Amino acid sequence: MTSYRIGIDVGGTHTDAVVLDEAYNVIAETKTPTSADVSSGIYNALKEVVASSNVPARDIDYAMLGTTHCTNAIVERKRLNKIAVIRIGAPATLAIKPLVGVPEDLKAILGKHMYIVRGGHEFDGREIIELDESDIYRIANEVKGKVDSIAVTSVFSPVTNEHEQRTSEILQEVLGDEVAISLSSEIGNVGLLERENATILNAAIVNVARTTANGFVNALKEEGIHAKVFFGQNDGTLMSVEYTVRYPILTIACGPTNSLRGASYLTNISDALVIDVGGTTTDIGVLTNSFPRQSSLAVEIGGVRTNFRMPDIMSVGLGGGTIIQLDEDNTFQIGPGSVGYRLTEEALIFGGNTLTTTDIVVALGKADLGDASRVSHLDTDLLEKIYAKMVNRLEEALDKMKTSAEPIPVILVGGGSILLPDTLKGASEVICPNNFGVANAIGSAISQVSGQIEKIFSMDELGRDKTIEKAKNMAQEEAIIAGADPDDLVIVDLEDVPLAYLTGNATRIRVKAAGSLKKTTLA
Known part of the structure; x- marks a missing residue:
């Protein structure tokens, strides 16, 4: 079958x-x-x-x-969990409270139950002060029935997560399994405030x-x-x-x-730039060994600065539904507005009254879509200028995403990729594959299951080879938990960065393991 x-x-x-x-x-x-x-x-x-x-x-x-x-x-501030925020870091972190720098409207929703308790570790794994377990018990009883999710963050927990784990045990003992608990050591990287923010957001969207x-x-x-x-x-x-x-x-x-x-x-193709042209925006990303290149920068989500792993994606406000504004003196503006999913109602070629980028490519004979006669009255010279500006905007973005001046393959996907020509500056070749319009759904369907860990290890304890092997095993275990077949796992990403400012020959290791879906998990 x-x-x-x-x-x-x-x-x-x-x-x-x-x-x-x-x-x-x-x-x-x-x-x-x-x-x-x-x-x-x-x-x-x-x-x-x-x-x-x-x-x-x-x-x-x-x-x-x-x-x-x-x-x-997160962006709309809707359907978020009722949460409590517990930071393990007194007295060291009392000067800066949780949710600092978070937009006020979001802080009003998420900041109703915030606590800082005694505990946490130094950057080398030494305990700053013993975890105040009695305070955790007090907090657990205080928030019982008032919250459905808790975010727990401890100082330097990516180095040592003992206090977060113990806090989780106490919370589960008092509150049971109905309250979801998010631990920062499992979500973000070193950097207390950004990691705490990522953990808070994670706790806030569990019900969604x-x-x-x-x-x-x-x-x-x-x-x-x-x-x-x-x-x-x-x-x-x-x-x-x-x-x-x-x-x-x-x-x-x-x-x-x-x-x-x-x-x-x-x-x-495993290494290339990918330009995904949608109706509202164009997303440009980099393929490395068939997987997206990860961003090394802190990322803002809904106005909140976080440091958990994110793909390195540049979004440009240009898509198939982007509105072109024409002035009487033949000047024009491309976007930033878009008709979005209403393209087939509002674009000129579909009987609407709004000039869009899709109308431009149809009028120039670069795409066969809708009723071209509805845009035949437009001035060709002006259309060419608009089109050149559209292409130039994406070529500039493409250039910013490259890591060298050498031309590299560019793959065009997304329904709006009809906007682009078959040659682009900086591209060794431009490829538009079959089924390009639904590449995102295909990517979802063919994807493997992965597990990733990013932790700081002391190389002095086991030596470099054994430490890296340990990290690989941890990533593979995460992949298996996520649903991967244990017999079909490969390491697809490995990075180790020595940290000169930490003792014990400390090294930050990031490992990702991926494999096919486990066959026996069928429902």
Whole structure:
């Protein structure tokens, strides 16, 4: 019996869905408008793609979703958990309170129960002061019934997480398993405030992730599909529902990474620049060994500065629905506004009254879409100037993402990639593969499962080789927990950076292991 899988990816303009067979051939694909509530758009895409595939529901074994639910919840300040924030760091960190620098409207939601307790460690792993367990018990009883999620952050917990682990044990003892607990050592890197912020955001979106997961599972069941469900995470791999609910923050920015993974699969190219042109924005990322290059900078999410891992993506305010404003003196402005998912209603070629970038390429004969006669009256010289400016804007962004002056392959994906020509400055070649319009959904469907750890180790304890081996094993264990097949794991990323300012020959090691889905996890 043939096994099939569904991949769905939610973009700002469209929700894309594909059905693939065991050999990853595309059996069916669809694009539907992304709905304001996100969920109904997902369900519509799911129904459409299943109906057009003619695949029996019982033969669909896997369903993968890349979603913006968690990002939207933070940005819109909606549907967030009632949380408590516990920082283990008194007396060392009393000068700066949690949520410093966080926008006031978000602080009002998340800052109702904040505590700083005695404890924490030095940068070399020595205990600053003993953990005040009695204070943790007091806090647990105080917040009982008032919160449904708790963020725990301890000073230098990526070096030593003993105090976070003990705090978690106490909280579970008092509050049970109903209250979700997020530990900063499992989410962020060294850097107390940014790691604390990432942990707080993670705790705040647990319910959103759980509701989304349950809704997706139920929508599949309504279609008669009893598949194993996975969510896309922002390193270009998948995680199980349980892992998603524990670390929902890892779903943020999974859309662009799905596009990168899909681009790599469709072209069989492992190192390239990927330009994903959507309806509202264009995302540019870098493929390294078939996975997205990670950002080394702190990242802001909804105005909150964090330091957990994120893909290195540059977004440019240019897409298929970007509005072109013309003035009487033949000057023009490209964006930043966009008609988004209303393109097929508002663009000139579709009978609307708004001039968009899509109208420009149709008027110039570079794309065959809609009714070209509706843009035939536009001045060709002016259109050429607008088009040259559009292309130049993306070429400049492309140049900023490169690490050398050497030309490299560029892969075009996304429905809006019809905007771009087949040659670009700085590109050795421009490739637009088959199924380019749904590369993000394909990337979601074909992705492997991964596990990643980033910790500071003392090389003096075990020696370099054994320490790196230990780190690899830890990453592989994370991948297995996330749903990977233990017999099909490979290390896809390894980085070790000596830290001169720490004792014990300290080194920060980051390892990512990835593998195919575990066959025995079928529902």
